[in-house]
Every structure is written in structure tokens, then in C-alpha cells.
Amino acid sequence: MTNFERPSGRTADQLRDVVLETGVTRYAEGSCLAKFGHTHVLCTASWQDNVPGWMRGRGSGWVTGEYGMLPRATHTRGRREAAAGKQSGRTQEIQRLIGRSLRSVVDLNALGENQITIDCDVIQADGGTRTASITGGFVALALACKYLRKEGVIERDPIVKQAAAISVGLFKDTPVLDLDYPEDSGGEGDMNVVMSSDGDFIEIQGTGEERPMTRAEVEEMMRLAEKGCSELFEAQRQAIG
Amino acid sequence: MTNFERPSGRTADQLRDVVLETGVTRYAEGSCLAKFGHTHVLCTASWQDNVPGWMRGRGSGWVTGEYGMLPRATHTRGRREAAAGKQSGRTQEIQRLIGRSLRSVVDLNALGENQITIDCDVIQADGGTRTASITGGFVALALACKYLRKEGVIERDPIVKQAAAISVGLFKDTPVLDLDYPEDSGGEGDMNVVMSSDGDFIEIQGTGEERPMTRAEVEEMMRLAEKGCSELFEAQRQAIG
Amino acid sequence: MTNFERPSGRTADQLRDVVLETGVTRYAEGSCLAKFGHTHVLCTASWQDNVPGWMRGRGSGWVTGEYGMLPRATHTRGRREAAAGKQSGRTQEIQRLIGRSLRSVVDLNALGENQITIDCDVIQADGGTRTASITGGFVALALACKYLRKEGVIERDPIVKQAAAISVGLFKDTPVLDLDYPEDSGGEGDMNVVMSSDGDFIEIQGTGEERPMTRAEVEEMMRLAEKGCSELFEAQRQAIG
Amino acid sequence: MTNFERPSGRTADQLRDVVLETGVTRYAEGSCLAKFGHTHVLCTASWQDNVPGWMRGRGSGWVTGEYGMLPRATHTRGRREAAAGKQSGRTQEIQRLIGRSLRSVVDLNALGENQITIDCDVIQADGGTRTASITGGFVALALACKYLRKEGVIERDPIVKQAAAISVGLFKDTPVLDLDYPEDSGGEGDMNVVMSSDGDFIEIQGTGEERPMTRAEVEEMMRLAEKGCSELFEAQRQAIG
Amino acid sequence: MTNFERPSGRTADQLRDVVLETGVTRYAEGSCLAKFGHTHVLCTASWQDNVPGWMRGRGSGWVTGEYGMLPRATHTRGRREAAAGKQSGRTQEIQRLIGRSLRSVVDLNALGENQITIDCDVIQADGGTRTASITGGFVALALACKYLRKEGVIERDPIVKQAAAISVGLFKDTPVLDLDYPEDSGGEGDMNVVMSSDGDFIEIQGTGEERPMTRAEVEEMMRLAEKGCSELFEAQRQAIG
């Protein structure tokens, strides 16, 4: 491992530069431009005074996520999903993940029969767009809740704890934190980990891309994720203020 | 007309602050973030080394436009078109307009059998998104052509002249330049005008929203558009350098 | 311009033979087969005792347009849009235009919470199908209103004035009225103009196909449109009786 | 049965007035407006110089049918299938029937690797649209083949025999020929029969709507269909000339 | 006919081995695995306590059918319709047939405003899947009704009589009963016949595939269908108990 080197020059347990810029759009109840290195995701939180049909009459609210990627967020232009007429399986998988993750740290009863939609639109992609979406989406959500309480729309804060996410993976057979695109596409496996701010695991999605992963590798990757998320929780707290 | 006043305090023939910021994305061959006041449109130009099926074998290229709006670009969240499974009639109308307008100032033969796609994604909307798309899209296109010539991908500049667009309309029965959202939704009529830098008309799309427009009003609106476009041509030249 | 000649032998400001045949279908509340030379469009007006969801509770009605083309209305067979599974951008653009144009001459309050749908189906196409649709669609609409008043379904006539449309264009660099297909496909530009019977402009949609159009050309085209529409208004009055 | 009476006053074995008007469109290789009383179907035959992918390389051609109904062909306006985004099961069932029926009287080898599409568009409907489509579609097909031979596009006539279709049904428990809409919707059962001009059965599609049909009823209905088709064959021969 | 032989060695009027296995799924109100030789169709009946929108308020119920085929039910894998994004015309035709056939033997008033859906999923196909679907679907339906009466959900039996279906066809110019795949694809014509247990005809769908069928052939095929269905009615009675 002496001559192990990451393409970006980072150490194995080092995040990219993380910036969580808030107040970036004029209309949304909460917004955050999450930058993890060259990965830039615009997250907005939108209040809507009703809930999906199947939830009506329970007195409880809902939080959902939507995800999109601008066609030229990537090296080569991708087809616009609206033109293709449907969202890819990958997009749907990611939006389900965003919604599940954020709901797990929210007291839905505190929302009343209302919904908050977190839109995560990738402006530029360099790996880790789904984890940046969750991390920035939480900030947009928390800011929206803060604003809605100030406006008297909701009475108590629905946010129970923080949620943040990071990717870890195997690159040149070494566990590393926060994969960028060269590591993601050239590595042996990766794992997206969503954590709560009390140190527990909300989601773990690990895949051996080139080969299955050993138990020891999985455990080291979980340890790296714990380190990364604890740094992200701090950045979120500073962004939310 | 003495007590006529625009919501923004502008004079009848005054544009909003226009900023054409270039080089805003890492991967696209050309890019421009076009800001007309609070209307912000991200325009990218993407090179693709083939043409649509019906054009093959002619030795000539193609320029096309695509348009989208982030769900929370507006006051109230709109439905994501990719989730709806189709692009609205309005979206298709706008992308056809962008493509037609930009093709009219390009020598398609100079592209060889290649295509440039101009993606215009509205980050924030306050009226005039289609005209900002064309004006900023031209900048992205011109920058891409400059880059492609420098790289030796194309031999001569396909850009024949500039194209820019502006909206004009009737607000409180007075012709005004560059409508913002309050004027657009509260006015009597509007007209989108696309011009070439030699002072001719590429497209004119005028609609009497609340009432038909008189011939005199149409002519005054065309005059305002000529003034606005000549300012936009200057801004484009400075942006392209 | 001495040796300028139109393929049809018409003078520059001459309409094709226009026939507005009424009562052509057994069931519709109003109907008109609009023939502009070889362009034949069957227009029907259908009464429906409700309005779109977003309009309910306002006490006001709606007029909308739909447009279609039979597969073999043209020289070579086109794909049936129902088989393709969606309406093209062109179709949607045209139906939006028809609806907007006809609504602008109707007092929607006089309809109550009811809707009239104007279906325009092109039986045979030789250029100018959208303008024939609007011109014939107005006749179908007016006849339906007449019938509905006679039957006591509505109390007063919702028709405020007439609407008619015609295309004008540049053919061999000369402004001409009412383009047929050879002129439309071989010309330098075209403009669809919708007018109201008091001489104002409801819609202007001009495109420089081969080259931008000068201001002088645009103005001459508007003058031709005024002449053409005034002849169409007379034909509509005779058809409606 | 003494006081049995059909709504139209026809006898049990009497067709409606049948008119097969030819040459009704300017562009199609063959066309026929088939009128069975108030049911009017515009049938066109379109030549296309290739075959569906799965047929290529066999040296043989194809005949296919498409079917549509104008939205206001019926008493109450139906939704446009192109707007709905798909063809109904009924439409698909009918177009499969048209294609199968016409192919059964054509020598597909005589077409070479080319296709003829028969479009049947219902302008006005009063029962029996599918049988009028087949009967008129055959005329359009035969006229197209005649034209294509004259032009030297095909060498020998692909038409082997005639095909015609008629509906029969049970109305007030009595077998009747050529149901109109009141009989179709108020009867106990119906059967669409497609025959070849040598007196054999190409298709039989019988349904007991209100009750199952007895063997004797089925046989009487087949006898009526034989009578009706023999009159249609004569009308086709006169139309084709 | 001395040397006539069916691929399976059966006589012309012989059914394949028919097994109607009941109680094959844990959740459905009624179920039947219908095996006609190698053709295996899983039929389930599902109770639903509402009716389609257009039926509400009439106090009457509905029975509908749905049909699907597992991708590898056939020799070569077919595309999954859910992946293709739509049901083929063939599928829709078959489900309409199943629904119509079963409704014709049910007293819909006895269901109240409730619906029973019969799902017919082809596990393995060797010809005759639609007739096996109807025959097995009736068993599932009858078992569901028996169960619902026992549970007190409905008060009286909605089943008025039995419905069963069989295919007949021309193979080597000989009418034969219950076609398997080699006969179906290699024969001259086929006919699907749905009968009620009092010996009448619910549906007859006959097609001359290779050539039209004579009147005598059709009548012999109907006779064979009567024989086959009477055996199926007996098998159904034993299955239902």
C-alpha cells in the first residue's frame, strides 16, 4: 500500500472540498447548492398543502425526493429524461433513496397533512451525486422547516436529527472515502452509506462491481463512512446556522 | 401616459440588467449562464459526431435546441416533465423555436456531418425564459465553435451572424420592452422577437392575450425589439470576446 | 419583378378559391369543411357540459382546439399520431394556436361552466392547414353558438367578433398571400396571421426560413394579410348566414 | 314476428343504401369513401417501397390496415386517440381484422418487397364501421393495384379475388342484415362476416351480447351475410370499373 | 382422409388431456390452473369492492378479464409487455374476449357494486391459450362466487350457467378439435368458440388463415366445438364440485 495513490491526491480517508451554499434560489422555502468537489447539486425544498391520495385523513405529512440530471452535467451529453418520456431505473432508485433517507429523520406528524418535496438537480457530476443530494437535501429541508415555523405555518420543528450520506469504495483494492468519478468507474466496488447524526445507519447500499467484497473490507468501509458523515454533520450545522 | 409606471420602475424601453456569464460548466464545449434580471437560464452547447437519421449522407450538420425548467424555478413548484412522462406543448414549442432561430445564423455545411445541441435549462424564472435561452444559447454556441476550431475539429467558423431575442408587450396599454413576470401575466399582449445582427427578423411571435393588438402597437413593439436586440448583440460580443 | 410568377398563376395578393361548406356532419353542434384550394379541413364544434378541472367554480366557460391530419392527407403517407403514441410538437403548437385564437373573440362568461371543443381534421393538405383550421373553426363555433341559443342552452351569443387567419410569405423574395405547398416549401419565409374582424392582430407568427426578413418585407406581408383576412371575414359571414 | 319492425323501416334482409365513391383524395394511390347509410368511412391505399423489418429478404410484400375515428364522428365527442397517447383495444382489434381480411385475397409475392397500407378513417359513424372499412378498403386497394400496374410499378395484379364484409345480428330476436347504431346497441347479438367473392368465409366474429345465440340463429345470420356480401361484391365491381 | 394424421396422434374430434386443478394459490378468492396438454394457464379470481367509474350508482357489478404471458412461456422468449410499455393488440383482444364471455353467464346484479377480475397468466403455451383461459377462468370465477357466498359477502349465486371455450380448425384441410401449436401454425384456418352450458354460442371467432373456409367446413367445425365444449362442461363441474 506504500505506493497507493488516489487520482486526486487525497488520502484514503479524506473528503473532497465540501461547500453547502444556502439561499441560492429566490422562490423555494429552503435551498442548498451542495458541492462535493466538482459534483454540484442544486437542492430545493417545496411546501405543498396536501398529501398523496393514499395518505389522506391520517393527519400526518410526507417528505419525498425527486432527482434529475441536466443533460450536459457529464462528460458526454446524456439524453433528457423528459424527452425520452420516462425516468430511468437509476433515477427512480435514487429518488426513492432520497425520500426514504430524509423521512427517517423527520416527525411526519409535525407536518400536518402537508408535503415537502426535495428536488435534487445535478448541475455538474463527478461521482457521488446521490450522496450529495441527500446531504444537501437535508439542509434545504431543515431551512424550509425553520422558515415555515417562523411564518407560523407549522408549530414545532419536524426535524428529529440530521441525515447525511457519503460514498465509500474500493480503489486499487484499498477502501477509500468519497469517490470521485475516476475512482467510481475504475474501482472494484462501492457503498453508499446514509447515517443519522446519532451515529446509526439509515441506509447501506454496497455493490462489488469488479469482485465481491470481503467482510473486512466492508467493515473498513463502514468505518470510513462514519468518519466522513461526522464531518458532513458539522458542515450541515454551520450551513443551517 | 404621464402616470404610467412599470412594476420594476424601468422605463418603457429599458432592458433588465443583463449578464451573460461564460465558462460556467466544466464539461460542455461552450456554456453561458444568461441572467435577465431574476430570470436565469443555463445554456450549454454539446458537440456530437453524428446527425439525425434523416440528415445522413448530405455532408451537412445540424443545430438543435432543448429546453427544460427545474421544478422549483417558479413561485409554485411545477411537475417534473420527466416524471409526467412527456414534454408539454409549451416546452416543445420553445425548443423548436430555439433550434430554428440558431440554425438561421449558422452555416450548417461548415459543421460537417455533426450536430451541436443547445440545452437551455431554466434555474429561476421571472418572465422571458425563451428569449434568454436564445440569447444565451447563441453565446454557448459561438464559444463551442471557437473551441472546436481551436482544437481543429472544424475548419472554418460556422457562425454567419449573431442571433438574439427579446420579448416586448403591452402593459397598461403601453408597449414595453423585456417583460418580467408581473408584466407578462398582467399585460394585454406580448411578442417574442428574434433578430439577426444585421437588423433583420428571424422570428416574430405575437399574441394578443387580453385583446387583439392594433397595427400601430405592433409597429411600436417591433421598434422596441430592435432597440433591445441591438443592446443584446453588444453584450454577446463582449461575452464571446 | 416583371417576370415573377407564382406556381399557381395567382397574383401576389390573390387568395386561392375559398369554400366554407357548412352542415357537413350529422352530429356536431356546428361544422364546416374549409377548402382553401386543395387544402381541405373538416372543422366540428362540440358542446360539453363541464370545464377542465382548473377552471371549475369560476362560472366561466372554455373554448379549446384539437388538430389532426389523416395519414394520407399528404403526398407521402405520414405516421398516424395515435399509433406513434403521442402528438408531435407541431400538432400541439397548432392546437394551442387554434384555441388561443378562437378564445380571443369569445365572451367565455356567456358559456357558463361549459366547454366547446373545435376539432380540425385535415382531410387533404396543400399548405396553410392551420390558417384554414382557424378560419373554418370559427364558422363551426359560430354555428354551434347559434344552435345552442336557439335550443335555449345558452342565453346570449358568446361570439364578440369574427376571427380568421391566413398565411403570407416570401416566395422568390416577393411577399405573397396564401401560400400553397410549393410556395411554402420553396419560399424564403412565412408568416401566419390571425386577425379579428375589427382589423386588429390576434396572432402573428413569422419565421425566416431561408434567411431573416427585413422590416419592409414584414410590413408588406402584414398588409397582404389584412387584405386576405378581410375577404375571409366576408366569406365567413355568408357561410354563417 | 308479424309485427316485427326495424327502426329504419328496412326488411330483415335489406342493406342500407351503399355508395362506394372513388377518387376522393388527390394524393393516395387508391381511395374510396364508403357510405353505408349514415356511416361514412374514408379509405385510402398508400404504396410504400419497403416492408416491415421481420419480412425483409423474402421477396414478398405486405398489406396492412389502420383505423381511426374522428372525435366527433359519433353522437357525443370521443377522446382523440393521439391525445390519449394510445390506440384503444377496440381500434387495434379492428385494424388487425382489416389487415388479415385484405391480405387473404392478395398474392403478396406479386407486390415484391413493398407494402400497401389501407387507412380507414371514420368521418361519421352509425354502426358497421369495421365492415364498411373492409368493403371500402378493398376498393381502395384494388384501385391502387390498377394504378400501380398502369405505371409499371408492379407487373401483375396482386388481387386474387374480392373481399367484402357485412354485419348481421339479432334485433328483437330476429336475424337482420347490416345493423345500424340503434340495432347494434339495442340488439341481442351481432356477427361481423368477411367473405371472399367465391362465396367462402374469411372471418366470422359473432358475439351474443345479451344472450348466447342458438345454432339456428347463427346459421340464419350466415345466410343473410351471404346475401349481403353478394350485393357488396357487385357494388365493388361497379366502383372499380 | 385415410392417411390423415394429427401431429399428436389424436383423432380429429379428440381433446388433449384436460386438467383443471383448483386451489392453486393462497390468496385469490378462486383459482384454477388449466392444463390443455402442454398449455398451462394460471387463472385467479379477485374480488374488489368497487366498480369502474362509468358503472357507479347502478347497483350492479362487473366481471373483467386480464391476460398475460410469461416471457418464456414460448419456444423463443417474447418481450415482457410491462417493459415494452404497452399491451399488444393481441393481448387486448384476448382480454376483451375473456371479459365478454364470462359476463355473459353472470347475473351482474347479484354482485352488488363490486367487481371480480379474472387474471389469466400463461405459464406455458402450446396453442389454445385463450380458450384455456376462458375455461379455467370460469372455474376460478365459480369458486370465488362459492367462497363469497359462504362468507356472506354476496347473498345469491351470480353464476347463471357455465361458459367454456375450445378452438377448432382446419389442418390438412380437415376440421379438427383443440389445435396444438403445430396445428395452429401449420393449419389453413381456425375458430375459437365459446359456448354456454345450455348449448348456445357466446362467441365465434373464425379466421381463414391460408384460405377462406367453406360453409360446410364452418358447420363441421361448429359441430366439433359443441362436442369439445360438452366435455369441458363436465370437467368444470367436477373441478368446482
Added chain:
Amino acid sequence: MTNFERPSGRTADQLRDVVLETGVTRYAEGSCLAKFGHTHVLCTASWQDNVPGWMRGRGSGWVTGEYGMLPRATHTRGRREAAAGKQSGRTQEIQRLIGRSLRSVVDLNALGENQITIDCDVIQADGGTRTASITGGFVALALACKYLRKEGVIERDPIVKQAAAISVGLFKDTPVLDLDYPEDSGGEGDMNVVMSSDGDFIEIQGTGEERPMTRAEVEEMMRLAEKGCSELFEAQRQAIG
């Protein structure tokens, strides 16, 4: 934990009865009906002599998975995805998982430019359908490879090792193996684990449904998964023979 009890009476680390029945369909190159208690999934492997477009020319093959659920596989009938016109996000997520998992144990070069599709259709569902699909899908795949080698279609065995999958979860705050539906819907979290037969992890997908999971819980769940998979590998070996 003394009074901890699973609804099924199983111990925390006990699988349901697992049956992997082979040779269950007549046409597929390999097939397996995987039963995990009341969960029954029919898995077939289909050989196809080409690869998706984007893989052509690399000399390598592909393995893909498709997943479906019969409408009445569950307590209440679900909508048929083919009728809905699209596959749900959940379905797409599962088929992507099946494909990834099985590809990870196959040497794609040994397939040549050919594809094997694993169809997993749920006949009856009681929790764990995706893990039963992978476990049974592997058996179908291995049997297909065995057959294809015997037939000389492929030269060497593409199977490198076994893949199997099992769910683990938290029920009443206790980690348990192989969740059935009551445990899945009433538990606090679950994790689907795909392993290779050399004891490594191909996929880990864990979700805290009701609350985040502690690190200790995750590790105990991984231990249970290791135990469960080792029993499944043995069952697979016996099934494949």
C-alpha cells in the same frame, strides 16, 4: 429476549423451508421454481444469440434479469404493470439487482457475443421475493450453461462461483434471518444480502425502516446472512446436481 417469538415460530437464525425445483418449464434452457415458504418465484434462463447494441463487437456476452409479479401474487390484487404502461421503480430496482448479482459470478467472455436473460416471475409472494429470485435465478442460469455446454453452443462453463441471496432484518429489535411478510412489514429494518460461494459480499442493501440501525445490529445481521447463504449454496448444489 426470553419471550421473543417470530410469527412463524422459527428461531432467529432459521430459514423457511427452501425448495429449488428444477426443469419446471418445457422450453427454457434452464428453469427453477424457487420456494422460500409461501414465496414462490418461477425463474427461467433464456439464451439469445446477440447482445445489446452498446456491447457489440467486444466478443463478450451479457447476463440480464427481468422481474415481474402476477397481479394476484399478493393478498390484495395489484395492478398489472403491462396495463399501467410502465414498470414501477421497485421493479426496475429489483431487476437491476438481479442482473448485477448474477453477472458478478459469470465469466462474460465465455458466453461469446450472446446474452442470457433470467426472468423471475413471482407466482406467490410472502416476503423475500428478490432474494428468492436471485437464488433461484442462479440455478436456472447454471442449468442453462450446463445444457448449452452439452449441446456444444458454448465451450467452457461461464459460471465462476455461486451467487445466493437472503434477507435479514430487525423484528421486535432482534436480528432475524429470512423475513416473511409479517416480519417484513412489521419490523424495524431489513437488509438484503447477496453473497458469493467463497464467502464474500456481492451486494448489501440495508434500510432502517422504523429507525436507523446500530453498527452492532448491522454486524449481527451480516453474520446471519452468512449462515443463511451457506445453507442456500448447499441447496443450489443439490438442485444443479
